[in-house]
Structures are given as C-alpha cells and as structure tokens.
Amino acid sequence: MRETWVVGAAANRFGKMKDSSREAATRVSLEAIRQSGLEPKDIGYTFVSNCFGISEHQAHLGPLINNGLGIPHVPSATIESACSSSSAALHEAFVHVAGGFADAALVVGVEKLSHLDTLTATSYFAIAADYPFETKNGATFPGLYATLASAYRQAFPTRPEMFGAVAIKNHANAARNPHAHFQKEITMETYLSSPVIASPLRLYDCCPFSDGAAAVVVAAKEFVKSPVTEPLVVRASARSGSVTDMQDRPDLLGLPATRLAAEKAFRQAKLEPKDIDFLEVHDCFTIAEVLALEDLGFVPKGTGAKAEFDGVTARDGKLPTNTSGGLKAKGHPVSATGASQVVEIFEQMNGLAKGREVAKAETALAHNVGATGGSCSVHIFSRR
C-alpha cells in the first residue's frame, strides 16, 4: 500500500445555498484542488456523494462536476451510505490511491434540502432507516436516536443538562467556524426550554437540515513530492456495517458499527485512543456524540454524558471533540458531512482554524455514521 495524503480540503458555508448541488460541488472541488497545489488534470477518479439529488431532478452528478472542472474524461461514481456517504467516498478514494489505481482522487459531498418543506425533508431522512420495518411502524430519524437515549437514561444516571452540555459546546464551537450553519452560542436555559421533538430529545438536541458542500483531495505521497499545504497522512481508513434495525440489536447502549470500525482503524494505524489529540464525531443528536465517545473507546461505557458535562470534550479540555461545531451546529448536509469533518481536521492541522484552535493538532480521528449505524467510517490522520 502506498502512503496516502489528504492534500486539500474545502467547504462552503453550511446552511442555505443559492447554488444547486452541481454548482456548489464544482466550486468546492476546484477550491480543494487549487489548495492542494495539484491541477484538475491530476485527478484520476472523482467520488461524489449526493443522497437526495433526485429532489433537484439530478442524478449522475460525477460527470457534470468533472465537466465543470475541465476533466470530462475522468471516471466518476456516486457513493451512497446515508449520512456517512462522503466518508465512504473518502474510503474508496483511499483504496484507489493507496492501491495504485489512481495517483490522486477527488472526494466531493453535497446536499441541498432547503427547497423542501420540513415534513418532506423529515420523510427523506427517514427513508435511510428500514422503511417497511421502522419508518412504516412510526419511526422518524430523531425518534430512533431518541429510543437509544431512553435506553441510555434508564441504564446510567443521566440528567438533561448532560445532553445539554453537548449542544452548548458545539454551538460555541460553531460560532467560531465560518463554515457553520449556526453561528450563535446558546445557554442551558435556551436548551432546556426548547420544545421536545422526540422525548427525551429536544429541538436543541437535534442537528438542523442544512445545505452544504465539502471536497477533499487525496494523493499518493510519491505523486505529490513537495506539498504546498501541511498534508494529513491517512493512518487509517476503516469502514464497518451492522444490523440496521433497532429490533435486531440485542444492545441498545451503543452502535456496534462504531465499535467495529474503531477497532479496525486503531489496528490499521497502530495507535490507541490515548494517541488522538482531537476528534470530529457523528453528533446528529447529542446522544450520538455521547455514544460515539464511548464506542470509540475514549471513555468507559456509561460515562460519556458525564464527561461531556464535566468539560472533557471542550476545545481546551482533555479531548477536544467537534471543534467545527459538529453536525449539531455546523450543520448536517447529509452527503457533505463526512468530507466536512476532514476539512475541520485539515484546517486545524494547517493553522487555519482561527479562534477555535486546539492546543495540540498532531493526530486526529473522524467518525461518521450512516443513519442509525447500519454503516460507519473511522479515519485517523496525522501530520508528517
């Protein structure tokens, strides 16, 4: 396997895009390529993620993006893995580059939902669950994570303020991230007085529907030679799967796919959780960040919520988590999310995360979950 680097990473401002997915994806792709010091003609493969493109009457986005970049002959494919689509695309790019099938590859994730009403968007999100066996039984996406929160609350002493701490931290981080959808801090009072969406989850436990686009350029070390940015060495690119349905999981106190992907990733990188300086994890709901800390092995099972409340995951804490604001406050444009986690790590390691820098940015982990954990990606990056 060839040593593989992330040499460019770019995202737009999440929230509401005027651009179509096609325009936004092409713009961030060109920005990421320019940042890498490479040229579009150096790209050997384009991996696109765009779950809900059908709502814009547009599938098969890859050739259109490549055409807009002036490289229509370059092969492309769309990779879909629900909310973990673009980290799955990153994995495919890694496999191509590390395996010698491409010298450089472009990963671009994009989503546009703001032209849909909330009900339609909620229903779109729910189709990534098991439609006949979950959605048809009354589930929504917040509802499924809420059942996990109810099981967690029953098993471990948990106060609402512990979930609230996740929301407050991630909003504070997002307020310092120019890419973020929400750029305002919230108080515990705001959190506690927000309406319940799916008990025990309140409005401020939930990520928003966001538009957004993010792109990452990966390339073989031997191809780049003299990088113009501080490249991220891909130390691990691991994916896992799990039974999709809550009804087939004996254990509701975590996501089995996260545990499996983390084990694989740490083995691949020959690292342990103690070696990670900061992390971006999948916090579509506050409970998801708590479960991620535990399932990834950073804190013992049942202690994640308290660790959040105690400030362990703050920017200046022992384990800075979601310095970007996370899905919760940076926003969750489904197919752009995985790539945008890498953008945050790239900005932190390149000294571009002004106002939200972590103390030490040598090694970082990105964790991205598909829906309620039917699929999961864990990537580990370090500086050279």
Next chain:
Amino acid sequence: MTASESLPSASHTIDEFVKGYEEGGRLRGFRCSNCGLITATWGLACSRCGKSTLEETELSPRGKVAAFTILTVPGEEFLNEAPYAYVVVDLDGGGRVTGWMPSVRAEHEVEIGDRVRYVSSYKSGVQFVKDAPTTNPG
C-alpha cells in the same frame, strides 16, 4: 451458502408482512433453526449466524418495552397521529420488534419494562397497546 444447503423456507414477501398488520394478521417473523435467532425483519439468511436456515414463525403478541420515545414531530405517514409512542419491544417468546402506540401520548404514560400487547391496526405498522401485568409472563 454451500451447494448442499437448501433454499430458505422463508417464502413470504415484505408486502405480506406489512399488509398482515393491517388485516387482522398475526405478528410474523423468522426463527433461525441453526442459532435460534428470532427476528421480525425480512431476510433470506440469518443476520446473526449467516446460515440460510430461517423458518417462518408466529411471534408472541405480548412483551415488554425495552426503549421508547414520544414523538411530537411525526413523519409524513403519521401526520395526524402525533403525539404517540414509538417503542422497541422484547417479545415474551424471544425476539424484538418496533412499533407504535397511539394510546400513549405523554412521557409519564409509559416506562421501560411496561407490558404491551400487539393489536392489528387500521393503519399500517405494528401497533401496541398497554397490557395488564401478569405474574407469569410468556
């Protein structure tokens, strides 16, 4: 799957599963004759042991709530039903199913461990109602 393994006996379709809930049908599922897994989720091989030894079975209509939420913001197909409980239920004879409880509309009306019973519904989906506690579950 090896050549000597027979085709799975599970012949019913997802549609039959789902329509069954509406038409006074029983709660249906599969039992794996190799590892004993009981599941309500359609498949051709066992999600636990991987063998294609799933046999159709009728699931117990009674069980206990393992996890729940009260949904105030529903999806499209449950638009006029909220608030309602969405529940994960451990069935008495083994296996888990998820379903909804239109009669439960607030958090204080349900607890983990509560006994519930499957009822055939006028609406698609597995529907549960509260069941009287019993000293001899199952």
